[in-house]
Amino acid sequence: MSALILNNIAQHIRLTPEEEAHFVSLLSAKTIRRKQFLLRETDVCRHSAFVTHGCLRGYTVDANGFEHILQFAPPGWWIADMYSLLSQQPGNLNIDALEDTDVLLLAKSDQEQLYHDIPKFERFFRIITENSLVASRRRLLDNMSLSAQQRYESFCRHYPTLIHHLAQKQIAAYIGVTPEFLSKMKSEWLRKPKG
Amino acid sequence: MSALILNNIAQHIRLTPEEEAHFVSLLSAKTIRRKQFLLRETDVCRHSAFVTHGCLRGYTVDANGFEHILQFAPPGWWIADMYSLLSQQPGNLNIDALEDTDVLLLAKSDQEQLYHDIPKFERFFRIITENSLVASRRRLLDNMSLSAQQRYESFCRHYPTLIHHLAQKQIAAYIGVTPEFLSKMKSEWLRKPKG
């Protein structure tokens, strides 16, 4: 049941069976049903979540009521409101489920204890965070330098599996256009089958 | 001379004098003159750089020749092409100096050795990276949800000291508008002194 998360960890650090057992004992399983929330923007984020089944999304709502999606979290991904988790103040991220989803939760306090008990985890989360930072910067650049069309293509290239799974509305909110414009782009794209 | 960097580190981890000395011995000082490059986009990034004097900028050039600034690095800031540093492949970040600038360089290989020799550094760079990630996501959200006007205000709020220092052109490239439009915004802003 925790095979996925142990496998995820084993890609970066090597744990003894005892360490694995200790780590797993800190996790608590939870199921979030479709459209239910794991975190609301008024909450303080107290856990990191690892998705084992289903799909979560992290998004904010701006002053005009528009949703902006920061992250999708399919199985094998971590998700949290890092700002809120670090500062222990209310953040501005909502996390809800696009379909019924199973997660493993690691409490912030346990995570910090883990850094002391098994310093290798310091390394693990450093690496995870470094990779997230690289991805976040690439996306920032995409947003600044690419047209909507190119951002859509970039999304398709980067998340080929997610794309069938998601409503177009969600993809539009991720790449930063209205659903209407995404629809228009796709129909124009069908007309001229490009290169 | 390395007081600034030791102070920066002391905000997150506590080092013994011997550890400090060892760390400092790994650093090499370098001066980059105005308009000279610390890193070109065709290079593999082999160092993390800590700025002690002056100001660097990290930017990419898109297909149409426009510059997009990912980061300014005034004194007390770290800068590197994280993607290239991690993958040891050519990245797409240029780093050059806006004025004559002094940096302390830490080679990737030394940084990795440091993680073994003084594990506290694993923690230090984890925390630094976490903070960068939070900042990067906030900026991504700003880009997706705010108008150019609001992004300019957000920049002024966030970098009150930098703003006098920098050419408007640079600020425009950072917030993602043309210099012409930034100029227009500012003159409109003068006309109606806002609230």
Added chain:
DNA sequence: GAAATTTCTTAATCTACATTATTGGCCCCG
């Protein structure tokens, strides 16, 4: 310290994308 280069401003025109509105399909629930 004058020429050369770069930067800033203003203004006219243009365009990628937003807004609003309408329609039809699909799914859920009674």
Added chain:
DNA sequence: CGGGGCCAATAATGTAGATTAAGAAATTTC
């Protein structure tokens, strides 16, 4: 089966910000 939501498609109109151009101001260079 029949109605109420939600989602996608299409299209008309609107707008934030880009593009282009050209002159003024500031800085760099020699």
